Amino acid sequence: MKDFLQTVEVQRWDDHRFYHHSRINQSLHFLSAVCFVIAYGMLFVEPAWAALLAWGVSMTTRQAGHFFFEPRGYDHVNDASDAHKEAIKVGYNIRRKIVLLAVWAAIPVLLWLQPSVFGLIEPSTDFMGYAHDLGIAWLALGAGGLVFRVLQLCFTQSVMTGLAWGYKIITDPFHDIKMYHRAPLWLLRGQLIDPMDHVSHATHARHG
Template identity: 65%
Template sequence: MNDFFRTLSVQRWDDHRYYHHSRINQALHLLSAISFVVAYALLFVDPVAAALLAWLVAMTSRQAGHFFFEPKGYDHVNRATHEHKEDIKVGYNLRRKVVLMALWAAAPLLLWFDRSLFGLMTPSAGFEGFARQVGMVWLWLGAGGLLFRTVHLFFIADVRTGLVWMTKVLTDPFHDILLYWRAPLHLLRGELIDPMGRVDQRA
């Protein structure tokens, strides 16, 4: 278990120091984390509503931070290129995220043209029924995306790496709240990039 938690700590540290330099990205991760925590609670009451909240607010804000605000040039703090960081990313790098988000965006379009989703679902009437069908597909997509990458890591790395990554993803919302709750305050002070002083010290 000590090795498990040590690996979890390393994955979290690498995720922060490599991929969260932008204070805007950090602030969006805070919004995302709070939304995910609410979605977790909703899972026990209304899983479809939880999926709608998770994808429409939590995932879009989270990925917008990475795609639009995170610097993609040479990382002087970690002495690494963006391409190198993409290659060593344990979870979903930007290329994989594009595929995942494309599937997310495609789900409503597929349901619009075929409310039964090729016979996999019972068609429902009205906008609310359509929205709940979309939420159900997104729930499957989220669970499938998590399990797919976890099992993929079993083969390209090892079982522990996959299980640690899955644990990290599921607990990231709670960890991100603790890590980035000050990000909006830094933005109000005009600081757009985290100086990453702790990274320099650790390096």
């Protein structure tokens, strides 16, 4: 259990120091995390609407932070190129995210054009029914994307890595609230990029 939790912490630390330098990205992650926690609560009573909130607000704000605001140049804090960081990313790197988001965007179009999904489900007859079907489809996509990457990591790296990443993803909203709740304040003060002094200190301590 100790090794498992340590693996989770290493993944969290690497995720933060490599991919969350922008204060805008951090702030969007804070907003995303709050909405995800709300969606978790809704999951037990209205799973379709929980998925609509999770994908429609939480995931869009979270991924917008990565795609539009996170610096993609050379990372001087970690002495790593963007290509290197993308290559070693445990979870969904930009290329994998594009594929996942393409499927996400295609689902509402499919449901609009084929409400029965070629006879697989009972077709909706009004907008609320369409929204419900969309939410369930997005919920399935989220669960499928999580399980797929966990299994992929189990086979390509190790079972520990895969399970730790799955646990990390599920609990990330709670961690992100703790980690990034001050980011909007730094942003209001005009700080667009986190200086990552804590990362530099940790790196120097490790190699010192």
